[in-house]
Amino acid sequence: MLAIEDVVTTYGAVRALDGVSLQVETGTIVAVLGANGAGKTTLLRTINGLVRPHQGRISYDGRDLLKMRVEHVVQRGIAHVPEGRGVITELTVEENLRLGALWRGDRPGSTQSMRQVYEMFPPLAERRQRSADTLSGGERQMLVIGRALMAKPKVLLLDEPSLGLAPRITAQIFATLRQLREEQGLTVVLVEQNARSALSVADEAVVLNLGKVVAQGKASDLAADEKLRHAYLGF
């Protein structure tokens, strides 16, 4: 279980996260929703250690994440999927993927993970020796997700996977997330602007506004709450 308790993260005088608490049970998909500037991305960056909170606790299976270096968080099973822009365009597709598993120091295991990623995302297999710079938006999103999966994570933190993608490709990617959850018990924290499609794939959801949790519950309940939808989710 990923436990976030009373976290306050500040940028100068701005409280990007203002006392956020959230429990993510193993094997669930939790959507983090809210408008631009609500603190969604800051939440992910605080979990993986890129920014340090002013106060609060974050632990995963009882282990304190706040004491850990960024590069060690993934080694505990928490992988981060940045937006599609997070592909390293100077490297090839295959180098991007290999990089995701280097810390495992397990060549045969990495090769097997790579084969699975290629099976999951065939377009990547066709372009494996090409520069990642040549990929389309959808393919980049596949690459960053595939690269995170190379780490054999137990938790996947996704930052706006639908950004700039055609609805059909977004649906494909969300279907993949569900499949990973069913088959491998993967836990997913899904930060999304696109609340409607995020709620359709998530089990639980939390809505942030100006750094505070304004609603929390089953995804289906939140989707049914018309007032909430109008006020914060824009559909």
Add this chain to the structure above:
Amino acid sequence: MFRFLNLTLSGVSNGMIYAAVALALVLIWRATRIVNFAQGAMLMFTTFIAWDLSQQHNVNYWVCLIVAVVAGLILGGVTERLLVRPVENGPPLNAVIVTLGLFIFLQGLAGAIWGNAQAHSYPPAYSIIGYKVGDRTLLFAPNDLYIVIAVAVILVALYLMFNRTPVGLRMRASAFAPEVARLLGVGVGRLLTVGWALAAGVGAVAGILAAGTQPGYVAPTGYFDALLVYGFTAAVLGGLDSSVGAVVGGLLLGVLLSYGDGYIDNNIEGIYALLILIGVLMIRPSGLFARRSVRRV
């Protein structure tokens, strides 16, 4: 025609030395976006350690070379850890000032240990008497061949390390996208130390190679500063971002300077280098080998 050939050959062997200095600068630029102005002083210092062993204690050439490289690796690594790391997240100018400070410090220290006034000579590895073609002597000696081969070996070794090994992949990822690399479990900080160490090691080789071509000229000040300027010019010619560019830039610079020396006047070599540097910055500021896509910062 024979003169042209000779000037070209002599330019090639000097150019390979500039290329090695340029490589050292490029390695650090790629990893940290810092131009290491202390590189000239660093390779001067490691060369003097080797000189001390070689001339005062009669140690074998190759042992001295290895000692210089190891000293370079340590000096580079320590520099990154102690001097560059604290200013890493500040404005780029801070790091530049730190490298300038180190340059002055090392020069002063070397002067205090080995004396500033007197120039020393460093033995070349092989004969400096040119090869003979018929009854004419080329301006290209076994030692020049050694220089060309040594720098070529360094270039190939670096290429293989960066493109074929896990540590090379980690180093490239850290240079291109440090934040993403950390999220993927790469210890970016440690790799920066490795990068600086490696660069200073390459610089140490360049220092020894250069010293062997300058009999009676090796002093803590003077020649090694010029070497940094030439190395920097070569690196800019090649685009600062590319190892192959550094070597091509070094060769091009070496040959051009050699023509300038031979056909115009050999007392104003520094001015040719300056003209070339200004010319490149005006006509093609990103260098001959820059990536076509503009990097986002």
